[in-house]
Amino acid sequence: MNRRQSLKTLGLSALSVGTLLEACQPTDTKSKTGAAGSADGGTGSGESGAGQNEAAPTVPGREAWEVKRDQQLMKDKFFTEAEMATITVLVDIIIPKDDHSGSASQAGVPAYIEFVAKDEPDNQIPLRGGLRWLDVQCLDSFGQPFVHCTSAQQIALIDQIAYPDKADPAMQQGVAFFSRMRNLTASGFYTTQMGVDDLGYAGNHPGKWDGVPADVLQQYGVENVKV
Amino acid sequence: MANDPLQIKKTPTVYDVIIVGSGAGGGMAGYVLANAGVKVLMLEAGPFFDPAKDSMQLKWPWDSPRRGAGTNRFFGDFDAAYGGWTIDGEPYTQKGNSNFQWFRSRMLGGRTNHWGRISLRFGPNDFKPKRHDGVSDDWPITYDEVKPYYDKVDRLIGVYGTVENIENEPDGIFLPPPKPRLHELFIKQAGDKVGVKVLPGRGSVLTEALPGNKDRNACFYCGQCGRSCKIYGDFSSSSCLVIPALKTGRLEVVPNAMVREVLTDQEGLATGVSYVNKQDMQEYQVKGKIVILAAGACESARLMLNSKSKRYPNGLGNSSGVLGKYLHDSTGTSSSGILPHLADRKRYNEDGVGSVHIYAPWLKDNSKLDFPRGYHIEFGGGMNMPGAGYGGYVPRVNGLIPGKDGKMKPAGGYGASLKEDYRRFYGATVGMAGRGVALARETNYCEIDPNTVDKFGIPVLRFNYKWGREEILQAKHQQETFAEMLHAMGAIMLHGNAGADTDYGLDAPGWIIHEVGTARMGDDPKKSVLNKWNQAHDCKNLFLVDGASFVQQGDKNPTWTILALSMRTAEYILSQKQKLNIG
Numbered sequence: 001m002n003r004r005q006s007l008k009t010l011g012l013s014a015l016s017v018g019t020l021l022e023a024c025q026p027t028d029t030k031s032k033t034g035a036a037g038s039a040d041g042g043t044g045s046g047e048s049g050a051g052q053n054e055a056a057p058t059v060p061g062r063e064a065w066e067v068k069r070d071q072q073l074m075k076d077k078f079f080t081e082a083e084m085a086t087i088t089v090l091v092d093i094i095i096p097k098d099d100h101s102g103s104a105s106q107a108g109v110p111a112y113i114e115f116v117a118k119d120e121p122d123n124q125i126p127l128r129g130g131l132r133w134l135d136v137q138c139l140d141s142f143g144q145p146f147v148h149c150t151s152a153q154q155i156a157l158i159d160q161i162a163y164p165d166k167a168d169p170a171m172q173q174g175v176a177f178f179s180r181m182r183n184l185t186a187s188g189f190y191t192t193q194m195g196v197d198d199l200g201y202a203g204n205h206p207g208k209w210d211g212v213p214a215d216v217l218q219q220y221g222v223e224n225v226k227v
Numbered sequence: 228m229a230n231d232p233l234q235i236k237k238t239p240t241v242y243d244v245i246i247v248g249s250g251a252g253g254g255m256a257g258y259v260l261a262n263a264g265v266k267v268l269m270l271e272a273g274p275f276f277d278p279a280k281d282s283m284q285l286k287w288p289w290d291s292p293r294r295g296a297g298t299n300r301f302f303g304d305f306d307a308a309y310g311g312w313t314i315d316g317e318p319y320t321q322k323g324n325s326n327f328q329w330f331r332s333r334m335l336g337g338r339t340n341h342w343g344r345i346s347l348r349f350g351p352n353d354f355k356p357k358r359h360d361g362v363s364d365d366w367p368i369t370y371d372e373v374k375p376y377y378d379k380v381d382r383l384i385g386v387y388g389t390v391e392n393i394e395n396e397p398d399g400i401f402l403p404p405p406k407p408r409l410h411e412l413f414i415k416q417a418g419d420k421v422g423v424k425v426l427p428g429r430g431s432v433l434t435e436a437l438p439g440n441k442d443r444n445a446c447f448y449c450g451q452c453g454r455s456c457k458i459y460g461d462f463s464s465s466s467c468l469v470i471p472a473l474k475t476g477r478l479e480v481v482p483n484a485m486v487r488e489v490l491t492d493q494e495g496l497a498t499g500v501s502y503v504n505k506q507d508m509q510e511y512q513v514k515g516k517i518v519i520l521a522a523g524a525c526e527s528a529r530l531m532l533n534s535k536s537k538r539y540p541n542g543l544g545n546s547s548g549v550l551g552k553y554l555h556d557s558t559g560t561s562s563s564g565i566l567p568h569l570a571d572r573k574r575y576n577e578d579g580v581g582s583v584h585i586y587a588p589w590l591k592d593n594s595k596l597d598f599p600r601g602y603h604i605e606f607g608g609g610m611n612m613p614g615a616g617y618g619g620y621v622p623r624v625n626g627l628i629p630g631k632d633g634k635m636k637p638a639g640g641y642g643a644s645l646k647e648d649y650r651r652f653y654g655a656t657v658g659m660a661g662r663g664v665a666l667a668r669e670t671n672y673c674e675i676d677p678n679t680v681d682k683f684g685i686p687v688l689r690f691n692y693k694w695g696r697e698e699i700l701q702a703k704h705q706q707e708t709f710a711e712m713l714h715a716m717g718a719i720m721l722h723g724n725a726g727a728d729t730d731y732g733l734d735a736p737g738w739i740i741h742e743v744g745t746a747r748m749g750d751d752p753k754k755s756v757l758n759k760w761n762q763a764h765d766c767k768n769l770f771l772v773d774g775a776s777f778v779q780q781g782d783k784n785p786t787w788t789i790l791a792l793s794m795r796t797a798e799y800i801l802s803q804k805q806k807l808n809i810g
Contacts, residue, residue, distance in 0.1 A: 162640055
């Protein structure tokens with residue numbers, strides 16, 4: 001929780017402000033085992049250096065291997081620049097800017113997809129192969145890879161793979177690819193601040209739950225339902 | 228240091244009590260004994276964990292590069308569980324086509340840091356099931372014997388609920404329950420239609436300040452108990468038992484201590500334990516007058532089976548041969564649907580508590596059914612915080628429910644229209660899950676794999692578990708009931724109605740993380756490992772206070788009973804202080 005959220009909290013919460021603020025401070029991990037009252041002498045606090053020891057967590061609430069793995073994933077690169085360009089066009093076709101919020105690429109969805117491809121490697125072949133499938137289709141139909149096609153050409157192709165129940169069976173691989181891209185795009189978009197605001201999720205801060213608002217009870221005719 | 232020959236480091240201190248494990252059972256025993264002035268050493272296989280500092284509470288999905296997906300941690304990046312179904316270097320194996328799934332949290336407080344906080348007492352019939360319906364075995368104790376401890380646990384830890392006067396669903400000393408959310412009112416209506424009684428939930432979350440407790444704050448309704456609570460508003464063994472017990476000065480905790488075996492002397496009494504410290508990889512031995520195992524039903528059985536000696540050739544406390552047997556986990560199936568009339572619903576914060584606001588206990592008459600016992604139902608749904616995978620159902624349901632203009636369109640799509648649908652169907656889903664009785668069977672067990680050790684050289688567990696006809700028929704009933712309720716609500720089913728090909732959607736054993744029964748209690752030392760005080764028949768200064776002692780699970784989650792029985796055992800130990808030569 002950052003400071004802005006902490007302060008947002010204060011106006012809404014009846015709980016002990018001190019406790020919460022303290023709980024939000026970054027912690028000194030060295031004090032962790034000290035506070036534990038770990039056993040005296042030889043039982044617990046032996047020196048490390050055996051080379052095969054398990055490192056203590058360095059980020060509060062995270063295991064050391066998680067931190068290491070995530071750092072490595074961030075460093076690695078999976079998609080080529082050309083592939084990323086195609087992904088960027090695709091995600092904005094799936095979630096464009098509208099009156100409520102910006103587009104998927106404005107929300108950083110391509111970078112999220114790059115991360116997921118490394119974090120969940122089962123995505124790698126379907127995504128890489130699907131992007132190539134798309135380009136080959138476009139070359140056949142329009143003489144250009146996807147990103148160099150006109151918008152009208154791009155949409156003409158997407159229309160053939162965006163509706164699973166209507167699609168030509170010959171396009172089934174494209175349908176599977178597009179469904180995967182669509183799900184990844186939604187996953188990446190609605191888990192950003194922009195996407196959460198777009199959906200109107202109103203929680204994740206301290207407050208008091210006092211039941212369904214009266215106007216909503218009335219709207220659904222459940223004023224008299226008691227559990 | 229690195230080149231020194233391996234040696235065993237021994238500590239001269241003789242502790243009154245050594246406790247292995249810091250979850251619900253170990254935490255409670257440590258809390259009671261340390262507060263009574265007993266000198267206690269607690270060994271925990273994982274690192275120290277204090278929810279006040281380590282909880283991921285109130286983080287946003289974008290605080291995780293995978294947006295909280297379950298790649299590193301099965302239940303997601305924010306879930307308060309170090310470990311999971313698999314732990315690097317600590318395998319377990321299966322016999323034949325057994326597929327038992329074993330969830331381990333290696334951290335102070337164990338699995339209580341992330342559990343669902345659903346806190347149900349076992350009822351009179353749950354303790355005497357055979358007397359009630361002739362199936363499986365009775366516990367050597369009655370509900371009336373355990374009731375005073377349930378009462379004390381309620382007062383010590385706090386639980387919300389309502390007094391209902393249902394015989395096999397005993398009432399507790401309750402804080403007020405959270406009010407129902409909108410979809411929960413629909414579930415209540417549906418229950419009324421199809422004959423499923425829906426009640427306010429029962430959970431260990433402080434909906435009000437807990438009388439007499441200044442260390443914990445009342446819930447602030449973020450709905451994130453699974454991340455553990457920074458203000459100790461819910462029950463975790465770490466926050467509510469171990470950390471308070473440390474303040475007595477009578478409890479010491481050694482984190483990262485992976486216990487190898489229980490040490491015994493020539494008389495067969497426990498003298499302490501040996502462990503490997505996972506941080507320095509050195510071997511240690513510590514001495515205690517009493518050893519209490521609370522490593523989890525399977526891990527405690529593993530420890531005893533691995534504690535072999537001339538006197539205990541089949542493992543410590545296993546003269547009956549029962550150790551490891553009667554392993555059973557709750558049954559589980561689930562279904563979900565979308566409520567078309569909740570499309571484009573009004574937005575407001577309905578996070579509520581992170582445990583259940585409502586639930587449905589088992590009240591049906593089994594004499595009219597083709598399986599014994601039953602299950603309770605837990606419900607989900609509503610306007611949750613979006614996480615990884617959000618909206619996966621939308622490109623499917625947008626072809627099933629007319630748009631705002633009243634027109635149907637094909638499923639799938641893209642662009643402004645699809646974006647509108649992601650908003651339109653947000654918060655419109657409901658889910659339900661059954662958690663039911665599996666029978667304790669001698670033929671379902673864990674044992675030591677003769678061929679495999681973990682990275683510490685400790686022989687690992689091999690599982691053999693097969694669901695019986697009773698569990699499969701119960702799963703069928705669950706699926707039928709959920710479909711009926713979803714239909715009564717006007718929902719379009721997203722998943723459920725599983726068929727015989729999948730055993731009606733019955734989850735793999737272990738999946739519900741309610742595994743118990745591996746060292747069951749009983750009056751007959753030939754048929755049980757522990758007596759009714761959780762004391763080993765074969766070894767009077769060895770006790771087990773986790774789910775291992777359960778004779779037969781009920782249609783309730785096990786934690787509240789583990790807590791009550793652990794408290795009961797700790798008080799028994801105090802009453803036997805002289806005999807057991809402690810304190």
